[in-house]
Amino acid sequence: MEARDREGWGTRSGFILAAIGSAVGLGNMWRFPYVTAENGGAAFVFFYILMVLLVGVPVMLAEFTIGRRTRLSPIGAMLKAGGRAWMPLGYLFVATGFLILSYYSVIAGWTMRYTLEAALGGFSTTPAEYFSAASEGTSAVIYHLAFMGITIAVVAGGIKMGIERASLVLMPLLFLLVMGLAIWAIFLPGAEAGYSFYLRPNPQRLFSLETLGAAAGQAFFSLSLGMGAMLTYASYLSKQEDLPSAGVTIAGSDFLVAFLAGMVVFPVIFALGLSDEIGESTIGALFISLPRAFTAMGDGGRIIGLIFFSALFVGALTSGISLLEVVVSSLIDTWQLPRATAALGAGLVITLIGVPSAYSTNVLAIFDQVAGNLFLVFGAFALTIFVGWRMDYPVTELQQGFRSEGLLRGWHFTLKFFVPIILAVVLYQVGKDTTLVLYQVVKDILALVF
Numbered sequence: 001m002e003a004r005d006r007e008g009w010g011t012r013s014g015f016i017l018a019a020i021g022s023a024v025g026l027g028n029m030w031r032f033p034y035v036t037a038e039n040g041g042a043a044f045v046f047f048y049i050l051m052v053l054l055v056g057v058p059v060m061l062a063e064f065t066i067g068r069r070t071r072l073s074p075i076g077a078m079l080k081a082g083g084r085a086w087m088p089l090g091y092l093f094v095a096t097g098f099l100i101l102s103y104y105s106v107i108a109g110w111t112m113r114y115t116l117e118a119a120l121g122g123f124s125t126t127p128a129e130y131f132s133a134a135s136e137g138t139s140a141v142i143y144h145l146a147f148m149g150i151t152i153a154v155v156a157g158g159i160k161m162g163i164e165r166a167s168l169v170l171m172p173l174l175f176l177l178v179m180g181l182a183i184w185a186i187f188l189p190g191a192e193a194g195y196s197f198y199l200r201p202n203p204q205r206l207f208s209l210e211t212l213g214a215a216a217g218q219a220f221f222s223l224s225l226g227m228g229a230m231l232t233y234a235s236y237l238s239k240q241e242d243l244p245s246a247g248v249t250i251a252g253s254d255f256l257v258a259f260l261a262g263m264v265v266f267p268v269i270f271a272l273g274l275s276d277e278i279g280e281s282t283i284g285a286l287f288i289s290l291p292r293a294f295t296a297m298g299d300g301g302r303i304i305g306l307i308f309f310s311a312l313f314v315g316a317l318t319s320g321i322s323l324l325e326v327v328v329s330s331l332i333d334t335w336q337l338p339r340a341t342a343a344l345g346a347g348l349v350i351t352l353i354g355v356p357s358a359y360s361t362n363v364l365a366i367f368d369q370v371a372g373n374l375f376l377v378f379g380a381f382a383l384t385i386f387v388g389w390r391m392d393y394p395v396t397e398l399q400q401g402f403r404s405e406g407l408l409r410g411w412h413f414t415l416k417f418f419v420p421i422i423l424a425v426v427l428y429q430v431g432k433d434t435t436l437v438l439y440q441v442v443k444d445i446l447a448l449v450f
């Protein structure tokens with residue numbers, strides 16, 4: 001499709017809200033608290049902030065640069081900006097979108113179920129058993145289908161009428177919900193222990209390679225980086241847009257919501273003495289300990305729980321939309337498919353790929369490790385090398401709409417030297433973690449067969 005008949009955002013805030021919508025999601029409220037807990041609390045939070053600022057924001061601007069320069073979706077964009085040699089990176093982005101959305105939708109399905117549960121009958125009194133029943137099996141598949149159905153409908157609606165309109169309503173709503181919850185949590189008796197775990201770093205845990213790797217993986221996942229989502233959203237932008245300021249606004253809002261989610265989850269968990277449960281740090285930590293806490297608080301807790309899980313659902317929806325949009329925009333640009341056909345076709349395939357994750361959280365965890373960690377870090381690394389070393393005039397592209405050339409040169413220098421070095425270290429660490437996970441899988445399968 002030629003750039004001139006390409007769709008675009010209706011307003012500047014439409015783009016920013018949609019990009020925030022992509023960033024803010026399960027990554028902030030489900031993944032961030034549990035990865036924080038897994039990595040010892042405040043020390044991780046410290047690393048995470050560094051990663052968002054020093055690596056996340058530069059990589060986000062790199063994606064923006066490619067997207068707005070080419071005004072194409074990932075595959076075409078990499079071809080146009082880098083030639084045939086860089087096209088496989090575009091394919092990797094689309095594949096990552098497929099894989100992440102396939103299990104992301106399963107978790108989003110749980111949030112739908114919990115929201116309905118809270119609205120209709122209250123949470124179960126045996127949340128651990130309830131979670132195992134809800135998270136695996138036929139009912140998980142049904143909610144997964146429902147979530148994919150809604151996501152497909154919005155993406156089929158297009159940029160202005162679908163994605164922009166949904167984000168305009170949903171993002172402010174989510175912000176208010178999480179903010180309200182964080183204020184409510186301050187008054188919980190016993191909340192201090194939660195704040196101290198969350199905010200007071202333990203010096204012994206600082207400077208470990210594992211924490212660094214986890215912080216980087218989490219930063220990319222949460223900021224929707226390394227798989228072309230931000231690239232795609234920027235491809236619908238006009239040339240006048242001030243991209244650096246937009247990047248800082250988006251990353252800042254994403255961090256704020258993750259931080260606030262921690263300000264809800266940790267006080268609640270410590271106030272109710274559930275910290276042992278999150279120490280075990282399973283995928284289900286949030287879905288088990290929070291309902292327990294909400295039930296312990298009586299009728300009021302049920303309402304708070306309803307608010308919490310609806311916020312989670314809202315965040316998941318706007319993120320799921322961006323994951324599907326990466327795939328759909330590529331089908332539109334590369335194969336000239338009509339939008340609705342592309343959304344439905346891609347959506348159905350993704351739904352199928354997600355079915356195994358809906359049957360087993362172990363499968364889900366493997367998908368998250370491979371696509372949600374390794375592929376994103378690798379994608380970000382390759383992108384950085386491309387924009388730092390191969391792309392023509394990236395600084396000039398960002399200068400339209402942003403005057404400070406010095407800052408932009410600093411950004412480019414960072415992309416050339418600093419970010420790739422950090423990412424190489426992170427890639428080594430995440431590669432090692434992923435190999436361990438896959439090795440375990442092979443061993444389990446062999447044990448099952450023989």
Ligand code: PHE
Nearest residue numbers: 023025026027221222224319
């Ligand atoms: N950033 C989203 C979240 O935090 C997930 C996501 C990852 C969306 C990659 C798009 C691309 O939930």
